[in-house]
């Protein structure tokens with residue numbers, strides 16, 4: 001479930017699919033899902049992209065036992081073959097996103113995925129044509145336990161949900177193999193770079209305005225770097241930091257120490273609004289192709305030279321350190 005959804009709201013909505021009947025028993029996988037697709041390497045997964053994946057995998061896979069797993073590109077795996085084998089038969093109980101990570105909790109063990117730049121995850125029917133650059137495949141059996149009660153409401157009855165009585169694969173592909181899949185068996189301590197260093201999730205309901213003001217006061221640097229700093233708040237990367245700063249009307253290279261109190265608050269509101277807006281857009285645009293990043297709806301990022309949607313000025317674009325930054329010199333101050 002989404003980290004911003006309240007448990008109570010999720011529980012209330014969880015009954016809807018049950019009342020609506022077994023809407024996901026007649027699902028067929030659209031053939032287009034299986035086709036090889038060009039991967040847009042510029043769209044690095046950030047909080048909204050991973051949020052809908054967590055929701056989809058939670059709704060589609062929880063309650064299923066892991067039947068088998070293989071890693072054609074073992075470079076992505078952090079763990080031993082014996083540990084991978086030890087997951088077999090364990091039922092998946094939960095999928096959550098934290099920052100830019102996805103965590104899959106099984107009966108006993110845990111898997112943490114960091115997709116990094118080019119890692120992509122999606123459902124596939126067992127036996128369907130292999131994806132290019134497949135790095136790992138997790139085969140799940142038919143659902144042994146009920147649909148999770150805390151499934152995100154938007155997934156209820158979705159056509160892309162794999163049928164309960166059929167097996168399904170969770171595939172991971174990665175063109176650069178920079179992403180990592182960390183096996184975390186019970187009793188085994190394995191470092192997951194970036195995991196422990198994360199601040200509160202940028203979309204977490206517990207990150208209220210007071211907490212934001214307290215945290216941001218400790219940082220002095222440029223606003224774009226601040227938003228991308230996972231130790232400040234987790235989940236925001238190069239793309240959504242541009243969208244947030246545009247929404248807030250704040251210039252990306254401005255220093256945090258130069259912000260007035262009302263600008264600090266504006267940045268908070270813009271962060272929450274943009275992330276929530278992006279998630280709602282992605283829910284409409286991504287399924288059933290979860291393995292493809294969608295970014296065509298963004299307002300400013302990578303749209304340098306186009307008119308600013310707010311004031312009409314041509315958007316500026318710079319690439320400090322190789323990371324594209326797009327902004328409006330007129331209405332972002």
Ligand SMILES: [Zn+2]
Nearest residue numbers: 308311328331
């Ligand atoms: Zn403008």
